[in-house]
Amino acid sequence: MDEDGVVWIPSPNYFPNRDGHSPKWIVLHGTAGFHTAQEVGYYFQREDSQVSSHYVVGQDGTIVQCVSEKDGAWANGGLTAGHDPWWPTDVNPNNVTISIEHVKPSTDNSDELTDAQRDASFRLILHICQRHGIPMRKADGDGGITGHFSLDPVNRSRCPGPYPWDDLFRFLEEGDMISLSHPEVANYFEDAGPDRWRCKKNGLTIYGAILKFYRSFGGNGFNGLTYLGLPRTGELYPRQGTAVQRFERGIVAYDPRHQLDWPPGSGSVYLLHLSSPYGKAQSANVFSALLQRLSHQE
Ligand SMILES: [Zn+2]
Incomplete structure (x- = not known):
């Protein structure tokens, strides 16, 4: 079979x-x-x-x-x-x-x-x-x-x-993307407009390319909900044309021109390296502060 x-x-x-x-x-x-x-x-x-x-x-x-x-x-x-x-x-x-x-x-x-x-x-x-x-x-x-x-x-x-x-x-x-029609997903997220989900637990939203990645990442269980957990920040913009968003279990980068990193086989959205400055930030606050500092240096 x-x-x-x-x-x-x-x-x-x-x-x-x-x-x-x-x-x-x-x-x-x-x-x-x-x-x-x-x-x-x-x-x-x-x-x-x-x-x-x-x-x-x-x-x-x-x-x-x-x-x-x-x-x-x-x-x-x-x-x-x-x-x-x-x-x-x-x-x-x-x-x-x-x-x-x-x-x-x-x-x-x-x-x-x-x-x-x-x-x-x-x-x-x-x-x-x-x-x-x-x-x-x-x-x-x-x-x-x-x-x-x-x-x-x-x-x-x-x-x-x-x-x-x-x-x-x-x-x-x-494909195998998760959707709000699934009760377990709807327990954590609600529709917040086209291509945008709002987390019911903390009000943070996920949207666009990062949402698409979140809905398919992992390929089993509840994909992003299972493997990334809930968002801990909104989108932050370390460089023009990029966005990063921290989740409970990982940091996702939208970076179509691969200015931040270029993992083998990656498309425009990928997981940030643990040893990148953003990857090292231990908490959402440190992460946001660090990103702000880095983006001002450019
Ligand atoms: Zn036939």
Whole structure:
């Protein structure tokens, strides 16, 4: 199994090792029938069904995996007239795609996803993109995410049927960022305008690029809330074009031109070095005073 927390119902219907190819696209489908992900999994388990997909996402958010991501599923059939022009025609599409079915009881795939199904689908897609370096955007010749309709507009124009594409791409842009809709995060922060959170415990705000960093830093638990803790100062400006903000567990610098430091691989926001003058300051007060002094020297 490639994804945590899935139900493994292996199917015999697959191309071992993708005949040497690797996945570049994710293709979404609707089941046009069936009521649970398990039910679909058992159908794909039958050799005589001659079909399979890597994943099936149920209306209750259950994810069933039927084919390993290293193998090609039997989900897509071939390309038909009017397919998106960038699909390679010299390779079986199943060997370069990862397929996700969504349980839709209506035989015309007209069901909207349930909330649980949408959340499970979005997270699964994010993780697959991360595992295989698949671009987190609408598919084009370099990879990405699309529906079955893109390959087979003749027979599968209604596959997957309604899907919240805009919400998906917004979600992927935000990645694993924490948000105020999570009760634990909302316990500590409230909305204070566009791209700005106010700490409920001390009134200090985090915003812009540092907020974006805070919402994703750490990559698990509650990201910045877990690894940086609460803000201890507002933004301070040691040099023009830079900002630093002290948190309970670290000091964050916004420094797109890398005037203060340039940690390997860093973008415009990074953690300050512990031995920098700012890093050594033991308390928020010392930190602010030091910053003020340093900024006046320039
Ligand atoms: Zn399909």
